[in-house]
Amino acid sequence: MATLPMEQAAAPEPRWQVLRGTNVGDRVYRGVLTAQALSLPLLLLALVSELALNAWPAIRRFGVHFVWTSVWDPVAGVFGAAPMIFGTIASSLLALLLAVPLSLGVAIYLTEFAPKWLRQPVSFLVELLAAIPSVVYGLWGVFVLIPFLRTYVVPPLRATLGWTPFLSGVFYGNSLLAGSVILAIMIVPYIAAVSREVLLAVPVSQREAALGMGATRWEAVWTAVVPYGRAGLIGAVILGLGRALGETMAVTMLIGNRHDIGLSVLQPAYTMAAAIANEFSEATTDLYLSALFEVGLILFVITVAVNALARLMIWRVARGTAVGSRAL
Amino acid sequence: MRPTRWLVPAALAALAALAAPAVAQVKLNGAGATFPNIIYQDWMLSYNKTHPAVQLNYQSIGSGGGIRQFSDGTVDFGASDAPMTDSAIAAIKGNVLHIPTVLGGVVPTYNLPGVSQTLKFTPGALAGIFLGSITKWSDARIASSNPGVRLPEEDIVVVHRSDGSGTSFIWTDYLSKVSSEWATKVGKGTSVNWPVGLGGKGNEGVTATVKQTPGAIGYVELGYAMINKLPAAAVQNKTGKFITPALESVTAAAAGAMAAMDPNTDFRVSITNPGGDNAYPIASFTWFLIHKEYDDGAKAAELVKFVWWAEGDGQARAPALGYAALPKPLRPWIEARLKTITAGGKPVWTTAAR
Numbered sequence: 001m002a003t004l005p006m007e008q009a010a011a012p013e014p015r016w017q018v019l020r021g022t023n024v025g026d027r028v029y030r031g032v033l034t035a036q037a038l039s040l041p042l043l044l045l046a047l048v049s050e051l052a053l054n055a056w057p058a059i060r061r062f063g064v065h066f067v068w069t070s071v072w073d074p075v076a077g078v079f080g081a082a083p084m085i086f087g088t089i090a091s092s093l094l095a096l097l098l099a100v101p102l103s104l105g106v107a108i109y110l111t112e113f114a115p116k117w118l119r120q121p122v123s124f125l126v127e128l129l130a131a132i133p134s135v136v137y138g139l140w141g142v143f144v145l146i147p148f149l150r151t152y153v154v155p156p157l158r159a160t161l162g163w164t165p166f167l168s169g170v171f172y173g174n175s176l177l178a179g180s181v182i183l184a185i186m187i188v189p190y191i192a193a194v195s196r197e198v199l200l201a202v203p204v205s206q207r208e209a210a211l212g213m214g215a216t217r218w219e220a221v222w223t224a225v226v227p228y229g230r231a232g233l234i235g236a237v238i239l240g241l242g243r244a245l246g247e248t249m250a251v252t253m254l255i256g257n258r259h260d261i262g263l264s265v266l267q268p269a270y271t272m273a274a275a276i277a278n279e280f281s282e283a284t285t286d287l288y289l290s291a292l293f294e295v296g297l298i299l300f301v302i303t304v305a306v307n308a309l310a311r312l313m314i315w316r317v318a319r320g321t322a323v324g325s326r327a328l
Numbered sequence: 329m330r331p332t333r334w335l336v337p338a339a340l341a342a343l344a345a346l347a348a349p350a351v352a353q354v355k356l357n358g359a360g361a362t363f364p365n366i367i368y369q370d371w372m373l374s375y376n377k378t379h380p381a382v383q384l385n386y387q388s389i390g391s392g393g394g395i396r397q398f399s400d401g402t403v404d405f406g407a408s409d410a411p412m413t414d415s416a417i418a419a420i421k422g423n424v425l426h427i428p429t430v431l432g433g434v435v436p437t438y439n440l441p442g443v444s445q446t447l448k449f450t451p452g453a454l455a456g457i458f459l460g461s462i463t464k465w466s467d468a469r470i471a472s473s474n475p476g477v478r479l480p481e482e483d484i485v486v487v488h489r490s491d492g493s494g495t496s497f498i499w500t501d502y503l504s505k506v507s508s509e510w511a512t513k514v515g516k517g518t519s520v521n522w523p524v525g526l527g528g529k530g531n532e533g534v535t536a537t538v539k540q541t542p543g544a545i546g547y548v549e550l551g552y553a554m555i556n557k558l559p560a561a562a563v564q565n566k567t568g569k570f571i572t573p574a575l576e577s578v579t580a581a582a583a584g585a586m587a588a589m590d591p592n593t594d595f596r597v598s599i600t601n602p603g604g605d606n607a608y609p610i611a612s613f614t615w616f617l618i619h620k621e622y623d624d625g626a627k628a629a630e631l632v633k634f635v636w637w638a639e640g641d642g643q644a645r646a647p648a649l650g651y652a653a654l655p656k657p658l659r660p661w662i663e664a665r666l667k668t669i670t671a672g673g674k675p676v677w678t679t680a681a682r
Binding site: 071072073074075076142143146147170172173174252253256257258259268270274277278279280281282283284285289 | 362389390391392393395410413416483485490491492493494514515516517518519520521522525526527528529533536537540541544
């Protein structure tokens with residue numbers, strides 16, 4: 001987004017540049033703005049170094065084993081984060097799997113098919129989902145979603161797909177499935193809202209051209225509108241993923257908080273954010289605390305990696321002139 | 329320059345605010361355990377009414393945080409549900425006293441549709457359930473202590489705390505005492521490597537999960553169970569009696585434990601599974617962490633005064649707030665301990681005593 005003004009500024013010296021620095025107020029203003037712009041990267045650096053510094057005792061003690069061992073025993077002072085890393089990634093991906101088709105459907109309906117009078121209220125209500133506090137989602141999940149899953153969703157799933165390893169074991173309610181479903185509901189408004197903006201930005205000429213060539217409305221959407229906005233749509237999905245990776249409260253209330261790796265989505269699991277929130281205040285030994293810092297560092301690294309990957313994808317996809325790439 | 333117009337009165341107001349406290353005020357900061365937070369806030373509020381010169385402040389950031397801030401010297405006193413370890417005490421050169429303030433009990437709560445009687449558990453049954461070796465409600469080890477109760481052939485779902493907590497410490501401390509298998513496999517701590525079960529965040533998280541899951545058993549703080557009227561099981565104590573958890577039976581547990589203690593004992597002692605006919609076996613002290621030696625004499629004197637008030641008048645406020653009071657015979661022991669606190673080498677008790 002920073003590149004936009006720069007491109008415009010490449011023109012021969014405009015008047016404001018000639019005048020630059022002649023006024024004290026302007027110089028102070030400029031200084032303040034520069035300081036503000038630099039303060040955020042500095043904050044980020046401070047954050048990373050603090051995380052790394054505090055995680056150092058655990059890193060030195062456990063080395064890379066920390067990442068792929070599964071024992072989390074504060075009493076014995078043995079820590080391995082593999083179940084939390086697995087749980088974080090599994091719950092987020094499962095949430096995306098559920099949320100992406102739903103939000104894309106919402107966005108396409110609202111931009112292409114919905115009658116005018118319905119568009120505003122529905123998109124408003126969808127976006128309102130984003131305003132609900134996470135702990136409220138958690139409560140709703142415990143008292144509504146889990147009983148619903150237990151009575152109406154899991155039994156038929158089991159009857160049809162129970163032979164796969166993904167649906168084995170006993171279902172107690174709090175599980176990877178429950179955590180992922182609540183995450184999916186929480187990220188739908190983000191993905192839907194951004195996708196809607198992206199689709200709205202697709203020029204009408206694209207649709208008209210497709211329709212003019214004899215495409216049905218359905219074909220026009222899938223051959224002309226969606227591909228045109230693909231970079232922006234990927235960006236919307238990554239935004240949702242980023243939110244899912246870091247979500248804490250609702251997940252910890254539903255995921256079962258068990259340091260375990262299992263293929264079955266019916267089993268309890270754990271996420272990194274939930275473990276930090278749960279265990280930080282009563283981490284009584286230095287090594288324990290350090291291990292939690294290392295979990296934080298890993299979460300940070302994963303989030304950065306996901307964002308970098310997203311940039312890369314958008315950059316590759318957007319080498320045409322796709323809508324929305326600039327906005328990201 | 330327009331801003332100066334309001335800047336001047338603002339600056340004057342700030343100066344006035346700085347000059348205002350004419351009375352010498354002593355500020356005491358504490359931090360630590362969340363479990364006793366309600367009664368600590370109550371104590372500080374009521375103490376401040378009769379002693380306006382003392383400002384008390386307590387932040388319930390958790391036992392771990394309390395121990396750390398106390399050790400770093402950022403607070404004047406700490407509070408913890410789990411006593412400091414020997415190595416943590418060595419790290420501050422032994423400059424700490426553990427002073428019991430109130431008692432907490434932990435109770436098993438369960439959700440067993442179709443069973444209306446209060447269940448009774450032997451220590452072996454509880455350990456077996458939480459170890460995962462007892463998996464059905466109809467297991468003989470549960471049934472044997474519940475004659476006449478039709479226990480269903482249902483899976484047991486264990487629910488434990490997912491957040492580190494003093495409640496878990498008391499629970500695991502008890503299980504370690506009654507089961508050698510638990511002691512070697514799991515051990516005790518504010519959070520442990522649970523052999524089985526789901527984790528719920530906080531007493532409310534455990535309660536919600538138990539309520540929503542048929543066949544679930546979990547453990548919550550006694551006060552929380554009382555206020556929310558949760559089904560609480562009776563637990564067999566050392567003398568073989570099944571005791572329903574209540575504030576009196578928790579106080580009785582401390583009294584029972586005292587019988588086996590020396591007046592000069594380290595108060596870090598665990599009192600789970602004590603002797604005494606009416607003792608409820610899953611109970612523990614919660615402690616103030618106080619330095620043996622302070623730099624600031626005035627502060628130390630006020631702190632000791634406050635703690636002594638909490639051990640006296642403060643105890644009467646405990647039951648209404650869901651905490652069990654300390655047994656009366658413990659007071660002289662605590663008094664003797666408070667008398668050893670010094671500031672600059674001189675005991676502060678003489679100036680503190682009224």
